[in-house]
Amino acid sequence: MPSTNVAAVFTRRSSRWKALGHTLHHRTLCNVKSGRRRGAEPSTQYSATVQLPRTSLPLRVSAANRAQLEASIQQAAGFDSLYAWQRGQNREKEFVLHDGPPYANGRPHIGHAVNKILKDITLRQKLLQGYKVHYIPGWDCHGLPIELKASQIDKKKKTPENQLSSDSATLEIRNNAQRFAVEALEIQRSVFQRWGLLADWGEVYRTLDPQYVSRQLHLFIDLYEKGFIYQDYKPVYFSPSLGTSLAEAELEYEPQHVSPSVFLALPVTSALPATLDRLPSAAQSQLYLPIWTTTPWTLPLNQAICFAPDKPYLLVWVCWKDQRLVLVWSEELLYELERIVGKDQITVMGHIEEQELAALRYRAPLDQRECPCLPASHVTMVKGTGLVHTAPAHGHDDFLVALQYKLPVECQVDEQGKFMDGVMAELRGLKVLEEGNQSVLQLLADNGGPRGALLLKEESYTHSYPYDWRTRKPVIIRATKQWFIDTHRIKEAALAALEEVEILPQRLEAGMISQLKNRPYWCISRQRVWGTPIPVFYDPDTNQPIVERSIIQHVAKVLEEEGSDSWWSKGENDLLPPALIEKLQKNGKPLPKKGSDILDIWFDSGSSWHCVLGEPKADLYLEGVDQFNGWFLSSLLTSVAATGKAPYRMLYVHGFALDEHGRKMSKSLGNVVDPQEVTDGGKDSSRKPAYGADVLRWWVGSHAADHSTMTIGQQHLEQGRDSVQKIRAVLRFLLASVKDYQPCQHSLPVQDLRPIDRYMLHLLHFHIQKVWLHYNNMRYNWVAKASLTFINNTLSGLYISSIRDRLYCDARLGSRRMSALLVLHHLLHQLLLSLAPILPHLAEEVAQHFTDANDWRVFHQVITELPSSWHQPQLASAFEQCLTVRERLFKSSPASDWSKLQVHITAEKNLMENLRLLQTSHTSSHSGLCELLQVSHVTLETNQEEKDGFSLRLSKAEGGKCLRCRRYTTEGGAELCARCLEVISSHE
Structure with missing residues (x-):
């Protein structure tokens, strides 16, 4: 069998053994109480001669004591000084993880845990790999979420929305906002420390700090002088409920929004003679351009109708409400007209060409203005008539058409979303999204008639519509004078810079590129007061x-x-x-x-590479998938504009946490998982026990990598607790077993180790290399899975169950026992380091119980390349053959106490050669094969005729039960077997 398949095959087989009930359970393996091994105690007179594992590390920690224990571990292990310690080390390599600032506007939630713990796992594994890590935690302290919450601190003094003109009112709001942000920041900082995060928590950055603000203003002028920042009159997303412009990242889309939609026919006032000649004389005065819109309030502001120059359009004779009309309609959307008036009321007269369409002029809705019909690339054939109503002040595509054809761009909607004085008197002061819509529809109905606009159809339309994500109210598009960053000018350089950036998981790379390509411009000004002034x-x-x-x-x-x-x-x-x-x-x-005006908070946080790092030098930005359109993008745009470089070398994207049923968490559903209750328990400890920080970290490490969403609930936490407990039990056993092992004194050359010990080193070599490869690829869920499989199956299921007899009963300094202890020593050391990034509290707790190195700290260590002598593929291949014998033995007698058995193995020559690696003699009671099979005697016989390669013959062991080792290996009625007698004699 090729050596590359050894671990996979072993895992498959060991899982079968576990299913058969033959795995050595941790409870039996590690319950060391009062110097006795449960279920296999030697006679009292010999107990003192048995080398039972002993350690002061408790097997279990009660839920009530977890928080206190982890706090004491942090203090004893110097969690708070670790960052400063490693910054003072002389290390050649540095790893810079730049912290994306969370909002300082509330208590930490499970999303914070996912993000911060993933960052901490990354930093700690880099630290163990010999890097000096650079990480300064940050907070985004500006913005509307904080300003709105600050205004609720003292309702009696609350300043009404949109009444922020006085400096005293402004300063009061800013004072409340700063106080609220700082208080929220301190709560978050305390919780982050509770999770054991690596940082100097006295050195953080805040976007409200004067130094940060000052550096941001210097970046502003740099970008302005390079031509990337400018002021212009453009349509932007605007929140009437807050009275401010919004960035795209501040929108959320409501898929069930209902809008009033209308099909409206506007009378043609001018057309080419060739067009009119094709119409019956009676119809020449009845030519209309029909449009469809879901924003009737914009109709009084119409400036043009756009058509798709590469699509076919028809002249259609229609009978509607006893009137005969000729409509221009898209051929692809003719089914819409059939739905409105009925198929039998339509007669297609022929096509109308592009030059004919471009020559048409029509009368605007609700007034006597003549407006043009224009070709435009944004017109699609998804819904409507194929002719698009254009109001330049209230649509992004509309605005671009206005620039191209020099149409007027006049905004007649104020900051409260109300019609201004520039519209007809009946509409002034009405809210456009409420009574404004209905009033426009009523005016259209009342003013219809000869050569007026005809309301062909009015109906409700359910569709996705942008909402202000803070107020959960719909927004509008409104042209205002704002400050912008010219993303169009930066785009090509940003795309080129992004090609040098590694994005993990790779499947999300297209999302970042798409966000960058589709961003027309970036409005960076806001009409609020809590932020950095422009x-x-x-x-x-x-x-x-x-x-x-x-x-x-x-x-x-x-x-x-x-x-x-x-x-x-x-x-x-x-x-x-x-x-x-x-x-x-x-x-x-x-x-x-x-x-x-103040600066958009995305410019605030997007400037952090400049304000905190001083230059674009971060190795990694690590945030949630929503930051593709947020911090990732704003940081890229500002950095490329200022320096021509991306601010990061790698982007790592994680998903969102859902409840155990896959639902979004919300207070109304009562399904919010509070990370503080996870670590420290809730008021009702029976329902919400304290799991501790390491269980929370294990859940993050096991689920948050390479998933778009992850679920968390009681079941997940209990599974995590059980996994961490299994790991704790095995580390405890390893620690207890090597209590008197001195590597410098007791070490043996690898070639002198027992075959199963060399095989275990081979598997450890494979496992550790695999784990650190997963760490380097940031596949922390694979680290957790591989570690648990190795511990449960490889270590407990095979190795420990095989060596425990010589570990306990061989001479304390005998070579057979030292051979096993050398492997256990390396297992403890390697597993401790490989698990430490995810479980730092447990790792440091184990280290604190080392008997000869009380000042040894896990994260002061640096992993080294494993000895090449551990990698023994030929031995592994041979050992695999021996494992097939063990597997069949366990299947043939799944409920047996194998120590009562002896086995006679008949095997063909090639297999026999492999078995002889573990047992050189014809029969033995202490060979490596006896260890592997856990029987009292093994007899080997070669038979080349064996059809299946080997056969087994089981029988009751002929020897008596040894009162010391409990194996059936004594002769002539003696109390002790020869091995135990020799150990006792030498001990005495």
Whole structure:
């Protein structure tokens, strides 16, 4: 059998043994109480001569004591000083993980646990691999979530929405917001420390810090001078419920939103003669352009109708409400017209060509303006008529058409979502998404008639629609004067930079590229007060922005020295450079006025590579999948614009946590899993016991890698607790077994080890290499799975059950026992290091119980390359053949106490050669084969005629029961077998 398949084959076979009930259970293996091994105690007179495992490490920790124990471990192992210690080490390699700042607006939830623990596993495994790690935790302290919660702190003093003009009201809101953010940050910091996260928690970054704000303003002027930041009048997503513009990342889409939709026919006022000549004389005055829209409130603001130049359109004679009309309609969407008026009411007159469409002009809805019909690339044939209503101030595609054809872009909707004075009197002051929609429809119905707009069909339409993710209310698109980053200009360089970035899991790479390609521009200004001010002044006469480096550098210095509130608490005399003020006053000119907008929080956090690291040097950004359109993208755009480089070398993306039934967690459903209750328990400890931080970390490590979603519930936590307990039991056994083993004194050359010990080193070599490969690929779920399989099957199921007799009963310093102890020593050391990134508390707790190295700390170690002598594929292949004998033995007598048995093995020559590796003599009671099969005697006989390769003959052991080792190997009625007698004699 090829050596590469050894572990896989062994795992398959050992799982069968476990199913047959032959696995050595941890309870039996590791319950060492009062110096006795449960279920196999030697006679009292010989118990002192048996080398039973002993350790001060408890087998179990009660739920009530878990939090206290983990806190004491953190203190004893120096969790709080580890980051500073490793920064002081002379290590050549450095690994930079840049922390994406969570919002400082509430208690930590399970999503925080997933993100922060994944980061910690990454840092700790890099630390063990010899890296010096760089990680500064951060918090995003600005933005509407915090501003809105801050306004609820003192309801009596709450400032009404959209009434933020006075500096005193602004400063009060900012003061409340900062206090709220700092309090939430401290709660989160405390919980993150409870999880055992590696960091210097006294050195964090906050986007509200004056130094951070100052550096951000310097980046602003850098990007402005390079032409990437500009001010323009453009349509942006706007939240009437909050009175501010929104970024795409601040939207969520409601799939069941219901809009009023209308098919509206607008009368043609001008057409080519060739078009009119094709119509009957009676129909020439009845030519209409029909449109379909789900935003009737935008119809009074219509400026054009767009058509697809590469699609066929028809002239259709229609009978509608006793009227005869000629409609222009897309051939592909003719079924829509049939649905509205009936198939029998339609007569197709022929096609209308592109040049004919482009020559049409029509009367706008609700007024007498003539508007054009224009070709446009954004028109699709998914729904409607194939002719698209265009209101440039209220649609992104509409706006681009307006730029191309120089159409007017006039916004007649204010910040509260109400019609302004530029519309007809009947609509002024109405909320466009509420009574505004209905009033427009009523006006259309009332004003229809000869050569007026005809309301062909009105119906409700259910579709996906953007909502403000904070207020859960619908948004509108509204043209305003805002500050933008020119993403179109950055896009190609950003895509090129992204090609050098590794994205894990790889299947998500297309998502990042798609988000980048589809972003037309980035609005970075907000009409709020809790954030970083846009450091721009405006000419008092022309209202044109004044953006100069000297001014912004001065503002940055003032804000860094006196706090970012200075923008609102100080006047222009204090914010502008003194030299500029003196110059303006000398010339008799008024001072420019400071602006009132703040920067989008995505610019805040997207600048962190500059404000925290100083340059784009992060090895890794690790966040949830939603950050493709958030922090990942904003960081990429700002970094590429400023430096031409991506701020990260790798992106790692994790999914979201759902409840055990796969549902999104919400308070209304009562299915929220609180990570603090997971670690420390709930009020009702019987329903919500304390599992401890390591169980939470095990769940994250086992489920959060390479999954789009992960589920968590009581069952998952109990499974995690059981897994960690199994690991604890095996580490405890290893620790207890090697209590008196001194590697420097007792070590043996690998070639002198027993075959099963060399085989175990071979399997350990394979396992450890595999585990660290999984770590390097950030497949932490594979690490957890491989580790548990190795511990349960390979270590407990095979090795420990095979060697325990010589471990307990051989001479304390005998070579056979030392051979096993050498392997157990390496198993303990290697497993401790490989499990430590996921289970740091357990690993350090085990280390604290080392009898000869009380100051030995796991994370002060560096893994080294395993000895090549451990890798023995030829031995492994031979050993595999011996395992087939064990497998058949266990199947043939699954319920036996094998120590009462002796087995006669007849095998063909090739197999016999492999068996002779474990037993050189014809018959033996202490050979490696006896160990492997766990019987008292093995007899070997070669028979080349064996059809199946070998046969087994079982019989009752002929020897008597040894009172010391409990095996049936004594002769002539003696109390002790020859081996035990020799050990006792030498001991005495």
